[in-house]
Amino acid sequence: MSGGARRVLEAWSLGVVKYGEALQLQERLVADRKAGRVGDLVLSLQHPPTYTLGKRREKAERNLLAPEAELRALGAEIHRTERGGDVTFHGPRQAVLYPILSLRPLGLGARRYVEGLESAMIQVAALHGVTARPGDPGETGVWVGDRKIGAIGVRISSGFTWHGLAFNIDPDLGYFEHIVPCGITGKGVTSLRREVRDGVELPGDEVIHDQLVRCLGRTLGFTDVEFRDDSECGDMIAAAAARQS
Secondary structure: OOOOOOOEEEEEEEEEHHHHHHHHHHHHHHHHHHOOOOOOOOEEOOOEEEEEEEOOOOHHHOOOOOOOHHHHHHHOOEEEOOOOOEEEEEOOOOOEEEEOHHHHHHOOOOOHHHHHHHHHHHHHHHHHOOOEEEEOOOOOOOOEOEEEEEEEEEEEOOOEEEEEEEOOOOHHHHHHHHHHHHHOOOOOOOOOHHOOOOOOOOOOOOHHHHHHHHHOOOOOOOOEEEEEEEHHHHHHHHHHHHHHO
16 A cells, blocks of 8 residues: 555445345445445454354354254254354444455455454453463464454455454343354453453444454554445445345
């Protein structure tokens, strides 16, 4: 990126979106990004209770600790995906970011991109007095001690990204008891709510979502973040759907 150039990251704040709908939207937007119809953007949202399995299917299946019927009885959906990583859980009070980016103009390779996702979550934890760190070798995501607070599962195709990160604000951690999160045994799962000091009040989820987006944008080299409201997002989602149909 040339010195002084303005590089804008659009942030689409979508609220709660079913996993399958978010996946279809990502597929449309990746195609649009490759064709130059949209710029770099990030989807900021939460999911209803959902278990997702990465592309290493056999290993991920082994890390489901309950029959699928039992998981569905909990009110959770199950999706098999083409992202990296193992099995994880998404649900309310968990911030999910799906960046749709072209890495080459940013001067980023896959490793530096993933490190940027980790850094954004570590920075947000620090804003609330929590010291987080990247995983040890063989451990993905972001950790507080030996407890995982943030997961990463990405897909990169010809230098374009989709899928992304999940940062635990205050989800129901009981859902994680039915899986081996990210296929890493002997470690726990935590949340920002559990790790902040006694007496510390967290802001609303939407504030933490925006902090995460801004930290990600800054870490990846964007000069500005432009947030889109619900009405703008609805128009853009409809336009993306019309182009794919």
